[in-house]
Amino acid sequence: MEARCGPVERQRLQRSDVIHSYVQLVGVLEDGRIVCSSAGQTPARIGPPDLVTSNGYDQWLNLRLPFAAEERFIGIGNGKFIAVVHKALPVDTTIPRHVSLAIISLAGQRVLSSRRHFERRWMPRREELKPGGHRTVLIGDRLIAQVRSDTMDLAAVAALDEADYQQELASATWLLAPIGMGGGFLLAWLLWRVAATQMSLPAAIRSGLRRREFFPLFQPIVRLADQRVVGAEALIRWRRSDGQLVAPDRFIGAAEGAGLIGLVTAEMFRMVEKTLAVLARHQDTPYLSLNLSPGDFHSDDTEQRLHTLLARSGASASQVVLEITERGFADIGHARVVVNRLRGQGFRVSIDDFGTGYSSLSDLVRLDVDTIKIDKAFVDSIDAVAATNHIAAHIVEMAHGMSLGMVAEGIERGSQVQVLRSWGVEYGQGYFFAQPMSGDDFLALVHAQTPRAAACERAPSVLGELRDEA
Numbered sequence: 001m002e003a004r005c006g007p008v009e010r011q012r013l014q015r016s017d018v019i020h021s022y023v024q025l026v027g028v029l030e031d032g033r034i035v036c037s038s039a040g041q042t043p044a045r046i047g048p049p050d051l052v053t054s055n056g057y058d059q060w061l062n063l064r065l066p067f068a069a070e071e072r073f074i075g076i077g078n079g080k081f082i083a084v085v086h087k088a089l090p091v092d093t094t095i096p097r098h099v100s101l102a103i104i105s106l107a108g109q110r111v112l113s114s115r116r117h118f119e120r121r122w123m124p125r126r127e128e129l130k131p132g133g134h135r136t137v138l139i140g141d142r143l144i145a146q147v148r149s150d151t152m153d154l155a156a157v158a159a160l161d162e163a164d165y166q167q168e169l170a171s172a173t174w175l176l177a178p179i180g181m182g183g184g185f186l187l188a189w190l191l192w193r194v195a196a197t198q199m200s201l202p203a204a205i206r207s208g209l210r211r212r213e214f215f216p217l218f219q220p221i222v223r224l225a226d227q228r229v230v231g232a233e234a235l236i237r238w239r240r241s242d243g244q245l246v247a248p249d250r251f252i253g254a255a256e257g258a259g260l261i262g263l264v265t266a267e268m269f270r271m272v273e274k275t276l277a278v279l280a281r282h283q284d285t286p287y288l289s290l291n292l293s294p295g296d297f298h299s300d301d302t303e304q305r306l307h308t309l310l311a312r313s314g315a316s317a318s319q320v321v322l323e324i325t326e327r328g329f330a331d332i333g334h335a336r337v338v339v340n341r342l343r344g345q346g347f348r349v350s351i352d353d354f355g356t357g358y359s360s361l362s363d364l365v366r367l368d369v370d371t372i373k374i375d376k377a378f379v380d381s382i383d384a385v386a387a388t389n390h391i392a393a394h395i396v397e398m399a400h401g402m403s404l405g406m407v408a409e410g411i412e413r414g415s416q417v418q419v420l421r422s423w424g425v426e427y428g429q430g431y432f433f434a435q436p437m438s439g440d441d442f443l444a445l446v447h448a449q450t451p452r453a454a455a456c457e458r459a460p461s462v463l464g465e466l467r468d469e470a
């Protein structure tokens with residue numbers, strides 16, 4: 001098991017996880033257990049599969065993982081490895097209100113994932129569709145589109161309420177009449193489109209970008225000594241047209257995998273412009289931290305986009321901190337060139353989630369960055385007796401030795417603030433101080449702490465009330 005879960009193998013698992021946009025986790029299987037995974041050494045007993053497909057893959061239809069116990073997952077394994085997908089992901093898309101969707105395992109005639117009311121009789125049997133084939137059938141009052149995968153033993157099914165469809169058809173008659181098409185064609189096209197797009201999170205991201213469904217929140221970063229706000233991390237959010245809020249953990253990986261991250265980052269830069277413009281005129285010149293994915297970090301477009309952001313907001317480069325995770329520094333030699341170029345233009349560079357990847361810490365600190373962000377995993381442990389406590393202390397010591405600035409993230413308790421301050425960590429971020437908030441709320445917070453404003457207003461309670469606890 002050591003060889004299969006050693007650092008090299010784990011790096012391979014992480015790579016598989018990162019490059020496959022739908023996969024939440026890739027793990028090593030042994031005796032009905034995931035012994036290690038792209039999420040780390042987190043063993044999980046999963047028991048025997050629910051079914052085995054005709055081409056020999058094991059499928060678990062309702063997996064629970066100990067570190068996300070409230071969620072359900074689908075697992076697909078080949079005896080040695082397992083790929084885990086969130087149960088809601090295959091049907092996580094915007095659909096008209098009268099359409100139901102499901103992904104079916106043809107092997108066991110089982111529903112893997114569904115949205116809205118779904119009936120077993122709407123499922124195709126394997127012999128009814130050839131691989132890659134599709135058909136539209138009428139079952140009761142529903143029009144059913146069925147599409148079979150050409151590689152996997154899976155089918156996607158979309159069911160449309162015919163009465164609703166007739167209404168849509170009536171309103172579309174003027175469109176159909178001139179081109180002499182039958183209603184069946186429109187219906188087949190409608191259902192085909194639903195069945196095809198529901199498979200694709202990248203397609204939903206593209207559509208979300210077009211419809212401006214993304215928005216930024218800002219989480220204050222404070223100086224630990226006096227809890228003054230010195231800046232904020234901009235965090236992207238996605239509210240889909242059906243009102244569902246999708247967390248970045250769910251879509252940033254998919255955007256990276258589908259080559260869309262540049263568009264997402266460009267949209268984020270556009271959205272933070274107004275807030276940065278106000279910060280640029282503020283006497284304390286607070287900064288904004290912007291997240292860059294590895295793809296952004298290595299793309300020439302990013303610099304151009306950053307300069308556009310500065311030009312439009314009137315901010316100086318020193319008011320922008322670029323947060324890059326360790327994954328972006330996989331090629332340390334190239335990373336050094338990019339970091340130096342960005343810093344040469346006045347931007348500040350920070351290593352995000354420091355210490356959580358597989359890069360050597362000493363390699364990372366030798367990159368000429370301005371700050372490191374101490375990951376929440378380490379901050380969680382510093383006021384407890386835990387093995388990672390020593391790692392946190394070691395990271396801080398190393399950063400001091402290299403004269404690097406430090407921001408501790410994920411601070412949730414006053415006791416953590418005390419330890420961090422005693423270690424000489426200057427800045428922090430976390431729910432203890434403030435949750436991510438709208439641009440207007442963040443600007444109000446910054447405004448309220450300037451001496452002139454503070455004289456006539458009380459500082460907002462979000463920080464003020466908590467100050468005494470630390």
Ligand SMILES: Nc1nc2c(ncn2[C@@H]2O[C@H](COP(=O)(O)O[C@H]3[C@@H](O)[C@H](n4cnc5c(=O)[nH]c(N)nc54)O[C@@H]3COP(=O)(O)O)[C@@H](O)[C@H]2O)c(=O)[nH]1
Pocket residue numbers: 219233234235236237247248249252265268291292293352353373409410411412429430431432436
């Ligand atoms: N490439 C881009 N990545 C982005 C962008 N916006 C966000 N992200 C990355 O997504 C990951 C998840 O982010 P989010 O859900 O926004 O979570 C952030 C904070 O809300 C959360 N946080 C902060 N304080 C606390 C706390 O006290 N407790 C707690 N449980 N969670 C807390 O941590 C996330 C910030 O993490 P980090 O970036 O590592 O500082 C995350 O990896 C984002 O980076 C984007 O525009 N582009």
